[in-house]
Amino acid sequence: MQAYSDRGLVQMAIHGEQQAFGELVRRYQTSVFNVCYHIMGERQEAEDMTQETFLRAHDRLRTYDPYRPFGPWIRRVGANLCLNGIKRRRLATLPLEEELEGITGRVSERPEPAQVHAERSQAIRAAILSLPGHYRAVIELRHFFEMSYQEIAETLELPLSDVKSHLFRARKILAERLSPDV
Amino acid sequence: MSSDRSDHLTDHALHEYLDGELEAKQRAAAQHHLQGCKQCGARLKTWGSLFTEIEQLPELDPALDFAPAILARLPDPTLRRSRPFWLMVGQALLSLAMLAYGWLQIAAWVPAERIGSWLSLPLRSMNAMIDTLIFAITKAFNQFLAWSPSSSDIITHLPQLPDGGPLLIYLVILVIALWIVSNHYLLKGYPHPGDTRS
Numbered sequence: 001m002q003a004y005s006d007r008g009l010v011q012m013a014i015h016g017e018q019q020a021f022g023e024l025v026r027r028y029q030t031s032v033f034n035v036c037y038h039i040m041g042e043r044q045e046a047e048d049m050t051q052e053t054f055l056r057a058h059d060r061l062r063t064y065d066p067y068r069p070f071g072p073w074i075r076r077v078g079a080n081l082c083l084n085g086i087k088r089r090r091l092a093t094l095p096l097e098e099e100l101e102g103i104t105g106r107v108s109e110r111p112e113p114a115q116v117h118a119e120r121s122q123a124i125r126a127a128i129l130s131l132p133g134h135y136r137a138v139i140e141l142r143h144f145f146e147m148s149y150q151e152i153a154e155t156l157e158l159p160l161s162d163v164k165s166h167l168f169r170a171r172k173i174l175a176e177r178l179s180p181d182v
Numbered sequence: 183m184s185s186d187r188s189d190h191l192t193d194h195a196l197h198e199y200l201d202g203e204l205e206a207k208q209r210a211a212a213q214h215h216l217q218g219c220k221q222c223g224a225r226l227k228t229w230g231s232l233f234t235e236i237e238q239l240p241e242l243d244p245a246l247d248f249a250p251a252i253l254a255r256l257p258d259p260t261l262r263r264s265r266p267f268w269l270m271v272g273q274a275l276l277s278l279a280m281l282a283y284g285w286l287q288i289a290a291w292v293p294a295e296r297i298g299s300w301l302s303l304p305l306r307s308m309n310a311m312i313d314t315l316i317f318a319i320t321k322a323f324n325q326f327l328a329w330s331p332s333s334s335d336i337i338t339h340l341p342q343l344p345d346g347g348p349l350l351i352y353l354v355i356l357v358i359a360l361w362i363v364s365n366h367y368l369l370k371g372y373p374h375p376g377d378t379r380s
Binding site for chain 1: 193194197198201202203228229232233235236237239240241242243244246247248249250251252253255256
């Protein structure tokens with residue numbers, strides 16, 4: 001199965017080849033999980049949403065345009081699913097103490113460059129995860145989906161002015177948490 | 183990342199500049215200002231670094247393979263096909279034909295005075311027509327099987343059937359058999375809504 005293109009796997013999956021869909025899952029589960037994790041802000045929820053994303057995608061495989069890359073399509077399915085979940089939950093801030101503890105607990109006195117980079121990444125991730133849900137959503141859509149302000153507004157069904165202010169405040173919070181001197 | 187000078191670019195403007203959201207005229211003005219303002223240039227660089235760091239965030243490893251759990255929840259591929267339209271139409275027509283024929287047969291047995299002549303006459307006429315049609319089909323079928331009736335047999339037998347009773351039973355059994363076959367074999371691979379493999 002690994003030799004097949006995404007398009008080939010999609011066609012096989014449409015015709016009932018479950019192993020072909022399994023291969024698609026293995027190829028994109030990490031990126032879909034990350035989308036879900038950024039938006040949901042909690043690992044268990046992200047895992048659940050990742051599964052739901054692929055099940056939803058399987059149901060809608062016939063609507064997928066095989067001449068477009070599969071990755072962005074499946075990530076978009078995941079993002080929409082998570083955003084709907086967040087909308088239903090009315091964008092509550094999630095408890096993320098365990099994520100932050102995981103980062104601060106692993107800092108050594110003389111870290112290697114690679115370790116510094118890893119810790120910086122963890123710090124950024126933790127800072128994003130600590131944002132309220134609606135701030136996380138705009139950050140995700142802007143920086144990981146490269147959506148324009150207008151596209152974000154349409155996706156989240158928010159006024160353009162709200163998108164701008166959410167994005168600005170979210171970045172301001174990130175900047176303050178990541179660089180206290182800012 | 184703020185400034186006391188009113189002519190400096192605001193953080194909002196810097197964000198929109200980096201996001202490519204400024205209109206051409208505003209963008210040109212911002213670029214002009216940034217060329218001559220080190221302070222705004224430094225703020226732009228700081229924000230730009232943050233944006234880059236966010237966008238280059240390495241992916242988090244989910245640490246588990248979702249595929250087995252997802253595949254286990256997929257519907258059985260043999261249940262994936264939707265029920266074809268022709269089959270549903272065929273079944274509907276067969277049902278109607280069965281219902282109509284049975285009703286007409288029953289109506290034919292009921293004395294005319296019990297249901298009224300205005301209803302009895304058309305019912306009996308339709309019944310006779312259907313019986314005639316069935317008789318003709320039977321004859322044609324028998325002819326196909328090398329039995330050679332005289333060409334006047336059909337006319338002779340109109341409109342009554344010498345073996346109407348057994349023929350009716352035969353037809354009912356045939357239709358029931360067809361119905362069972364269509365339901366239990368032709369529709370075997372077609373799910374009802376919500377059918378999934380556990």
